[in-house]
Amino acid sequence: xxxxxxxxxxxxxxxxxxxxxxxxxxxxxxxxxxxxxxxxxxxxxxxxxxxxxxxxxxxxxxxxxxxxxxxxxxxxxxxxxxxxxxxxxxxxxxxxxxxxxxxxxxxxxxxxxxxxxxxxxxxxxxxxxxxxxxxxxxxxxxxxxxxxxxxxxxxxxxxxxxxxxxxxxxxxxxxxxxxxxxxxxxxxx
Numbered sequence: 252x253x254x255x256x257x258x259x260x261x262x263x264x265x266x267x268x269x270x271x272x273x274x275x276x277x278x279x280x281x282x283x284x285x286x287x288x289x290x291x292x293x294x295x296x297x298x299x300x301x302x303x304x305x306x307x308x309x310x311x312x313x314x315x316x317x318x319x320x321x322x323x324x325x326x327x328x329x330x331x332x333x334x335x336x337x338x339x340x341x342x343x344x345x346x347x348x349x350x351x352x353x354x355x356x357x358x359x360x361x362x363x364x365x366x367x368x369x370x371x372x373x374x375x376x377x378x379x380x381x382x383x384x385x386x387x388x389x390x391x392x393x394x395x396x397x398x399x400x401x402x403x404x405x406x407x408x409x410x411x412x413x414x415x416x417x418x419x420x421x422x423x424x425x426x427x428x429x430x431x432x433x434x435x436x437x438x439x440x
Contacts, residue, residue, distance in 0.1 A: 252338050254330055259388040264304070264315040264407070265322060266388035267329065269337045274307045278390045280406040281305040290344050295332045301325050306389065306407030307343070313388035313407040361396055369396050371431045376403075380423055391423070399435035401427060 255268040279290070282304055287293035293305040296314060302325075304315035312333065316325050335341075361369050376393050384391045389407035396402070403423070424437035 252334055254333050254337070256326070256330070257388070259313065261315070261388075263317070263320075264313050264388055265326065265329070267312045267314065267333055268310060269312070269333060271337065272310055273312055273343070274309055278309075278406060279307040280390075288345075291341060292332070292336045292343060295336070296329060299325065299328050299332070302329075304407075308385055308388070308390065308407065311385070311388060365396055365433075368431060368433050372396060372401055372427060372434065375427060375430055379426065394440035396434075399433060401434055401437045402440035403437060404440045 253270060255270070257266040257268065259266050281287040281290065281293045281297070284294070284297040287297045287305060290305075290307075292312075293307075296302045296305050301316045301320035302314055303317040304313075306313040306315075314329050316322065373393055376391065380391055384405075389405060392404045392406065394402040394404050401424075420437065424434075427434040427437060
C-alpha cells in the first residue's frame, strides 16, 4: 500500500493520502488525545508524542506536529501507523460508541431575512472554497452571517496555519465580496 504525502501551507502539518476514502461524509478534527479516544487511528497518532492535531477529510488525513518537532523524524512513524491501519482495514472509530459522531459548534443563528444571501454564501463555500481548502489538508465551515460579516471556522491544516489570516482576508473575503455584494467582511469564528 502506497500512502502519498503532500506538504500544506502550514509547515507543522502534512497531508497523507491513503488512496482510499477516509470519511464517507463530513470531516473530523481531533485537537488533543482526549478527543482522539473516539478513534483508534487518531489515538495511535497522538501516542507518538509529537502529534498535536489529527484531521480526517474525505480522502486524506492531516497530521500536525508540535513546536520543536521535526517531520524528518515524525513522518516515518506516522506513515507506519497509517499503513498498518489501512492495510488491516481497521475501523476509523471505536464500535458501539457515539464518540465517533462529531457535532460542529452551532451556527450563529442567521436572520431569516438574510436566507437568500446565506444560501449564496453557503453555495460558494461548498463549491469553490471547501475544495480548495481541502487540497491544503484542511476544512472550512460556515458559522454565520450578521450585518455583512461572514463567520467561518477553520479546521485541520488551516487551523493555526501562519497563512490562514491571509487566506481568509485576501482569498475567501475577496471571493465572497465579488459574488455576494452584501458581504463586507469575513472573520474566523
